[in-house]
Amino acid sequence: MSSLNEAVSHISHDGEIHHPHKPNFSSASIKRYIVTRFTDLLPPKGHFQANKHLLNPLPPLKLIPGRQWLMILAALWGWTWDAYDFFSVSLNASKLAEDFDKSVKDITWGITLVLMLRSVGGFIFGYLGDKYGRKWPFTINLLLMCILEIGTGFIKNYKQFLGVRAVFGILLGGIYGNAAATALDDCPVEARGIISGILQQGYALGYLLAVVFTRAIADTTDKSWRAMFWFGAGVCFLIVVFRSLLPETEFFKQKKQLEQYNVENNISQPTFKEKAVASLKIYWLMIIYMVFLMAGFNFMSHGSQDLYPTLLTKQYSFSADRSTVTNCVANLGAITGGIFVGHMSQFVGRRLSIIVCCIGGGALIYPWAFVNNSAINAGCFFLQFFVQGAWGVVPVHLSELSPPEFRAFIVGAAYQLGNLASSASSTIETTIGERFPLQSKTGDQIYNYALVMSIFIGCVFGYVLLIVLAGPENRNANLKVESAANEFEKEVESLSDEENYDPRVESSESQNKTQAEYLERA
Template identity: 25%
Template sequence: MKTLSTAETVPTNKKTAINALITVGLAWAFDAMDFSILTFVLIDIVSDYHVPLTAAAGVASATTFARLGGGFFGGLLGDFWGRKMSFIVSIFWFSVFEFLTGFSLGLTLLYVVRVLYGLGMGSMYASGTPMLMEIVPTKWRGIASGIMQSGFSFGYIFAALIYHFWYSALGWHNLFFIACIPAVLVALYAWWKLPESRDWKVNRQQQKTKGVPLSRLFTKGRTWNTIHAALISLIAFAVTYPINVFYATLLKQDGHFSAAVVANTIILLNVAGIIGNLIGGWLSDIIGRRWTIVLSAIGTLLCSFMFQTISNDLLRDVFTFLIGLFSIGGVWAAIPTYIAEHFDTGVRSTGQGTTYHFGAAIGGAVVPLIVSSVAPFVGGLAHAMTYAVAIASILAIILAFLWKESKGIELE
């Protein structure tokens, strides 16, 4: 069996690590931008297609649920074919269906296109995140996780800017034609500049069989690792997605704010999320993944009741910053590296892609549907969001203490 030479297995250099961080971070940012634009136009979908809010929100939930299939199959490709090619193909896939979203002239067609879009979104994360975690040095893994995860907040800000500047002039369909362009450019750059993960190449050459043994997710004491990764993903999504999906709607519906105020508030939310991700990623390399998640969940819990005060401008802005800092940022800062550290290299892409997007399917798709469904019975959308975020925060604290601290471990 051929093995890699010492020169081929030495750690990647700083320039390569930074290049991978920028590329994967931008891909995640533009992926998130494309996904987030839909949350700004839920009211338009309700109006144009004459459907209830739950049906319109179901489009975002269907997209999120489809990410589970993308995470699983994209993860298999990432472990079998290589992180790089799976990453690039995934970006092209979701960009095509982002573009086609603009041609969706009915709710059924919109559902179909966004489900296909979700497959690519799930696949991109399943290959890109493990690749990044394998390329960056161990001592950088936490901050790299925070920087990469902040890409979602950057993406939400980019979506808010597109909505702010072009919604009134172009209408909601045309926003999707604009949104698909940047990700394609990132895919082309990745094809040209991004290296394949050396960890994956070494592992692939050492394998006696070239398939992906899914049983490795549940053998030799790995069962709880896999289950825990799925559960912590579910709860992290349940903390954040009621906010991602409904906050813009809450500002419009309960606050009666203009499009400009809604866009500016969402930008503030995600600027705070970026700060929270950077601080959280840095802290996770110091105090560990567990305490980063716990402290952020406590902060989110303390802020969760403030959804009911958005009509006051000052309180709205202060609350928006704090909830962004702790939930959009802090809770998520350690998640990419935390989940990567649950799995060995041979199945990391499959394991990370599947468990992360299991969380997306339940916490990101089902929980928002529950929130919108129970809202009329608990005093409105603001109360439903409060209860959902508070309960999820408590569960995040409990789960964080049910797995080992993984700061500083070498990826196997």
């Protein structure tokens, strides 16, 4: 189908990746692209009828072998513990403010620092994951996070808090790209949508666990929030051990076998750096689009979640138990929505699934923010159903849009650069909130978080809807190394010819055939 690469490249869906080209900005190409943003929003005629047997998620899930399930679980738990650490701060913002003699607004700068520096980790560990494999960069990333969680429990002042959160930002930013590659590299096409939804909901699961353990540990022990991080370090170490016992993904092993075959047979091939340069020349516009897309998504999640516990406890005077229940309900809605919509995107398309979620989420802003009795549980359940329902499409959507040789790097970098753009969401909301003061039942001066968050999230839903409507889709793209890598190398060679330098890539049909035969034997 047409996509941004119709103005960007030539890509189709349902298992095919056509030869990519550099961006084409001719008036005819741009006009065709604009028209197809609407005509390609719905799946082709007959698509539902041909695939209705896959509406039941069980048959696609049965296609996943046992070892791949272990890889998915490792990726899921790594991403879950990333979220657990992040929300351990936002859920304990009041306690941290009291311990360090600061305001809640000051503590939100710790959240902002993490979001700002995530992109650094995305670049570093994404690069390492594409060059050296998904396994050890991911494992080392988690191990460093484990060590830092232990140290966090011993910080004594606000400056140390900010310093530790800055380093955490780098480490947390490295998790997503390699987690997505670990889960999706070898995933069958039919199961890709639901696995994407399951993986992404590690974020909601991490939030849910942070809510539960905040109530069980931080609210009941002398060490308060410090014990939260010590507990987190123990679980993180178990995830490190689990991932270290599993193998590398088949995708990466096949890529290395292909490179080894080329070396053994004196077949010239591009270096990692040359592939990176060629990738940017081909996909630069796509990458820019992905960053803008992920900025909207990150504003959507952080804008609806980071200060929600503060809204419940400060503005609506919810008790700790009642706030815990409401936040648990919200995250159950998020997990349900992410898995359901991720699976349905396999049939209705990635873009349409996200657009429907934006419309549904916008319709639920009022009961999510302004109902201050037990009915708020329904509002927050369904709003997070749509927020994380849209997010459930993200891992597979980004993977299908990314250059195959740099999937971990591009997916991680785009996600974390979006985080960078949205890094000040909590601080923005608290700053705007100061203009809408309220007086609590206890006489304390508080802010109208409900009004501020509603306006903020409403604008974000509109932004995401428009950018997704204008954007590309490459649903069910072939992620296999035998086809994807060869198509990519053809473009590297064509770029070399265009710029009149000695090409180092030889990817003739006979060589590709020989390479495929070699991989079959391997």
